[in-house]
Amino acid sequence: MGKVNAGSFTELTHGGFAFAGGFRDRGAKSSGLGCLAWSSRGHGYGGLPCMGSSDSVVPMSPEKTIIQLREVAQALAPMGAALEVAMIDQHSDELLPEERQLVESWAPHRQREFARGRMCARRALDSLGVGVAGLLPDADGIPQWPEGVVGSISHCRGVVMAMVANSADCRLLGLDLEKINRLSAGAINKVLHPIEESFASSDQLKASILFSLKEAFYKAQFPKWRAVGNFRDLALEVDLANGAAKIFEMDARFKSELLRLRFRFRIVDDYVVSLCWMPGFDASAN
Numbered sequence: 001m002g003k004v005n006a007g008s009f010t011e012l013t014h015g016g017f018a019f020a021g022g023f024r025d026r027g028a029k030s031s032g033l034g035c036l037a038w039s040s041r042g043h044g045y046g047g048l049p050c051m052g053s054s055d056s057v058v059p060m061s062p063e064k065t066i067i068q069l070r071e072v073a074q075a076l077a078p079m080g081a082a083l084e085v086a087m088i089d090q091h092s093d094e095l096l097p098e099e100r101q102l103v104e105s106w107a108p109h110r111q112r113e114f115a116r117g118r119m120c121a122r123r124a125l126d127s128l129g130v131g132v133a134g135l136l137p138d139a140d141g142i143p144q145w146p147e148g149v150v151g152s153i154s155h156c157r158g159v160v161m162a163m164v165a166n167s168a169d170c171r172l173l174g175l176d177l178e179k180i181n182r183l184s185a186g187a188i189n190k191v192l193h194p195i196e197e198s199f200a201s202s203d204q205l206k207a208s209i210l211f212s213l214k215e216a217f218y219k220a221q222f223p224k225w226r227a228v229g230n231f232r233d234l235a236l237e238v239d240l241a242n243g244a245a246k247i248f249e250m251d252a253r254f255k256s257e258l259l260r261l262r263f264r265f266r267i268v269d270d271y272v273v274s275l276c277w278m279p280g281f282d283a284s285a286n
Contacts, residue, residue: 002252004259060269062087066159068268069177073161076264076275081165081173082127084120088112088158093119096134113160117153120162125149128164142223152176152219156271163275172261172278174220178212180205180272187211193235195248209272210236213245213263216276220261227253236263 060068070085077083093115095103103111118135121143125132128149135143145151151164152175163175181204183191188207191214192200200206214231221227233251238244245263258278265274 004250004252004254004256062158065269065271069159069161069271069273072266072268072273073163073175073275076266076273077163078165078170078173078262078275078277078279080169081163082124083161083163083175084123084127085159085161086116086120088116088155088160098134098136102136113155117155117160117162120160121151121153121164124151124162124164128166130164140222140226150223152216154215154219159271161273165277167280169280170277171280172220172224172276174216174218174276176212176215176219176274176276178208178215178272178274180208180267180270183207183211191231193232193249195235199238205267206238206240209238209240209265209274212272212274213238213265213276216263216274217258217261220276220278221254221258225255227255229253 066085066087070083073083073085089112093112095115095118099114099118103114106114121135122132125146130146130149132146135145138144143151143153145164148167149164150167150170150173151162152173153160153162154175154177156177157179159177161175161177163173165173183204188201188204191207191211196210200210211231213236214234217234218229229251233253234247235249236245237248239246243265245265247259247261250258261276261278263274263276265272267273
């Protein structure tokens with residue numbers, strides 16, 4: 001397959017990682033995962049806690065994690081988008097009859113994930129003023145969103161997020177939530193494009209960011225074009241200081257229009273939240 005190239009690749013190491021509430025000290029390099037929790041000392045931009053050294057961290061409670069994930073996702077979201085975030089617990093959310101029939105043979109934890117994801121999606125749609133009955137998946141497992149709406153749902157280790165937007169404001173939308181400490185060396189090798197290896201091959205955090213950004217990319221483009229590929233078909237240039245990325249190179253199976261996609265990410269506790277979207281024709285520069 002041919003390649004679609006977007007420019008020269010530069011490893012951006014001029015600063016810290018973009019975190020919820022502020023940035024790591026620009027003079028510090030990431031040393032791994034031990035410092036990725038809320039610090040009991042100091043506050044970052046806007047009065048929110050900033051990241052501290054590993055000897056001063058106080059992990060967030062699940063409730064605070066949800067609050068911060070919601071605040072961060074709202075800050076990342078394109079203009080006009082709506083979202084909901086929730087914990088996945090033992091409580092079983094109400095499903096519509098057609099949804100319940102779909103999942104009745106699934107394992108209980110998968111049923112809870114599905115139900116909580118649909119609950120979050122319906123609440124987000126309500127915020128847009130869009131009513132919906134069932135949110136059944138299509139043959140490829142993609143939620144069938146109401147006409148004129150794009151959306152994305154992500155589950156990760158006890159948390160679910162859903163984001164929706166009017167397609168006039170946002171043509172494509174992909175949301176992903178991942179843990180930053182669960183990629184094996186073999187998985188990292190499958191995630192990284194050869195161009196990205198010098199940037200992230202020995203760094204769990206950087207590899208997790210790339211993994212999440214690429215998941216968001218696939219979620220954004222697949223509902224429209226159904227282009228199937230693997231992680232190594234896409235090379236991203238990541239701006240760690242600003243929590244952003246752009247496409248450097250991608251396989252020719254992907255439409256060149258995807259070079260217009262925008263990427264943002266933030267770290268909250270031990271999660272990375274990634275967003276990929278394409279502004280609509282009438283969208284602002286958000």
